[in-house]
Amino acid sequence: MYTIIIGFTTLGFILNYLSSKRVILTSQTGLRTWAYANTFKSKGLGLAALTIGLILHIMHLGLGSGIFSYLVTLMTVGSLVVLLYPLNVFNFKSLLLVFAISLSLELYL
Template sequence: MYTIVIGFTTVGFILNYLSSRRVILSSHTVLRTWAYANASTSKVLGLASLTLGLILHIMQLGFGSGIFSFLVILMTAGSLVVLLYPLNIFNFRVLLLLFAISLILELFI
């Protein structure tokens, strides 16, 4: 369950990050191009993903702990995205691979 919540939070931050007009990236990936061209849709999807992550955190951990855990994960994911996305280390394929490995480890170990 934590993997899914972290995934929603990270994807929400990435969508909001890529839809910003201030972000200047050297590479133009499919997600970057779509988010930049459809900024309002990307922001709505990003906020919906962040809200869903927050609600799932609150349902799983309780009100206070859920909000605190969500904020910690949001700060961590945001720092990683801002630092690693311009270096082309943090793209959609890497995120999907990390999500799959984390989900398999969470469910079966």
């Protein structure tokens, strides 16, 4: 469950980050160019993903601890994206691989 929640939060933050006009795109990939070209759709999908992440946190942990846990997750994801995304440390395929491994470990262990 936490993997899906963190996945929604990460996707929402990345979409909102890439739709910003202040971001300098160093390499042209599919998600980057789409989010930069379609800022209105990207911000809408990013906000929807962030809202789904918040709702899932609240449903899983309760109101107070869900909001607190969501803020901690959002700060962690935000820091990692702002620091590592411009350096091209990770891309969409590596994030998908980490998500799949984390989800399988969470479900089967």
